Amino acid sequence: ATGSAPAVPIDERFDIAYVTPVTIGTPPQTLMLDFDTGSSDLWVFSSHMPPFQVRGQEIYTPDESSTARLLEGHTWSIMYGDGSASRGNVYVDTFAVGGLTVLNQAVQTAQQVSASFTSATNIDGLVGLGFSTLNTVRPESQLTFFDNAKASLDNPVFTADLKYMAAGTYDFGFIDRAKYTGEITYVPIDPDPGYWIFTSSGYAVGASSNFSATPIIGIADTGTSLVYLPTAVLTAYYRQVQGATNSRSYGGYVFPCDSALPSFTFGVGEERFTIPASYIRYAPVTEGSATCFGGLQSSSELGINIWGDVALKAAFVVFDSRSPPRIGWAKK
Numbered sequence: 533a534t535g536s537a538p539a540v541p542i543d544e545r546f547d548i549a550y551v552t553p554v555t556i557g558t559p560p561q562t563l564m565l566d567f568d569t570g571s572s573d574l575w576v577f578s579s580h581m582p583p584f585q586v587r588g589q590e591i592y593t594p595d596e597s598s599t600a601r602l603l604e605g606h607t608w609s610i611m612y613g614d615g616s617a618s619r620g621n622v623y624v625d626t627f628a629v630g631g632l633t634v635l636n637q638a639v640q641t642a643q644q645v646s647a648s649f650t651s652a653t654n655i656d657g658l659v660g661l662g663f664s665t666l667n668t669v670r671p672e673s674q675l676t677f678f679d680n681a682k683a684s685l686d687n688p689v690f691t692a693d694l695k696y697m698a699a700g701t702y703d704f705g706f707i708d709r710a711k712y713t714g715e716i717t718y719v720p721i722d723p724d725p726g727y728w729i730f731t732s733s734g735y736a737v738g739a740s741s742n743f744s745a746t747p748i749i750g751i752a753d754t755g756t757s758l759v760y761l762p763t764a765v766l767t768a769y770y771r772q773v774q775g776a777t778n779s780r781s782y783g784g785y786v787f788p789c790d791s792a793l794p795s796f797t798f799g800v801g802e803e804r805f806t807i808p809a810s811y812i813r814y815a816p817v818t819e820g821s822a823t824c825f826g827g828l829q830s831s832s833e834l835g836i837n838i839w840g841d842v843a844l845k846a847a848f849v850v851f852d853s854r855s856p857p858r859i860g861w862a863k864k
């Protein structure tokens with residue numbers, strides 16, 4: 533089996549996050565979920581939440597699904613790097629995305645979500661595509677939809693083709709030759725922490741002329757908007773940007789929106805990928821402001837480097853869960 537589904541930006545001005553239509557239950561209930569390689573819980577806004585925590589999101593109502601079964605005595609609770617959080621109980625139900633159907637998928641129904649999820653009115657929940665060891669359901673942790681689907685897929689892979697201010701695609705079970713050019717460069721993944729962790733071979737500010745071959749260990753995270761890198765890399769980059777400052781009040785590097793920005797190049801093995809300046813001129817700090825927030829930010833508070841959407845949009849990425857798992861990057 534194979535599947536293919538769109539990854540749609542939740543905002544037409546900035547690529548804050550991407551959502552993908554899925555159906556859950558019988559008759560099918562359609563929700564728009566954030567497919568997230570940086571976590572491994574499939575959770576949804578639900579009829580179990582206090583109404584004031586729901587602000588326009590679609591909700592899953594298990595009582596209206598004839599195939600929903602409560603997973604007795606199981607709960608979940610998750611916290612994300614940006615401080616957001618959610619928790620609740622667990623059902624199994626029929627889950628379908630992009631032509632793929634998984635019976636008895638663990639669907640984690642939210643009872644509480646933090647304010648930032650309530651205000652993300654276009655995100656009805658998350659589909660974790662990390663390794664199932666990260667799943668927070670207790671007493672028995674649950675498998676991701678991809679792990680449940682894997683045996684029936686033509687190949688144990690999924691790919692991300694995210695786009696700048698446009699709808700991209702998640703493909704499951706196959707690698708679409710039409711979505712990339714040249715060859716795919718694969719590098720090993722360390723699956724133990726549960727993320728898609730790989731080592732980048734280095735970086736360059738601007739074109740890859742002055743490439744610095746320093747290894748950067750980080751995670752490929754479709755659920756994170758920006759790129760978070762070591763301080764040394766950021767100072768090298770923002771030194772080239774007129775008026776750039778690391779602002780405590782805005783919580784990161786900002787610069788005048790009309791400043792000239794270099795592109796940013798990162799290495800995967802011998803291959804070089806360049807993030808265009810337009811992706812790094814991420815968004816005005818507030819509506820209409822002449823000060824812009826950078827798409828490259830510091831990872832020093834996170835303790836781990838994150839290749840989020842700003843980087844993933846610059847490539848076609850293959851998440852290959854054969855043994856041992858690997859990640860592939862190609863130009864497009």
Ligand SMILES: CC[C@H](C)[C@H](NC(=O)[C@H](C)NC(=O)[C@@H](CCSC)NC[C@@H](N)Cc1ccccc1)C(=O)O
Nearest residue numbers: 566568570571572611612613614616753755756836
């Ligand atoms: C503070 C919590 C730390 C980060 C850690 N949690 C994690 O690593 C979780 C699984 N993953 C995440 O917090 C991040 C990766 C951080 S690297 C440590 N990815 C998922 C995130 N982008 C999902 C999201 C999407 C839209 C809105 C908000 C959040 C933990 O539970 O220990």
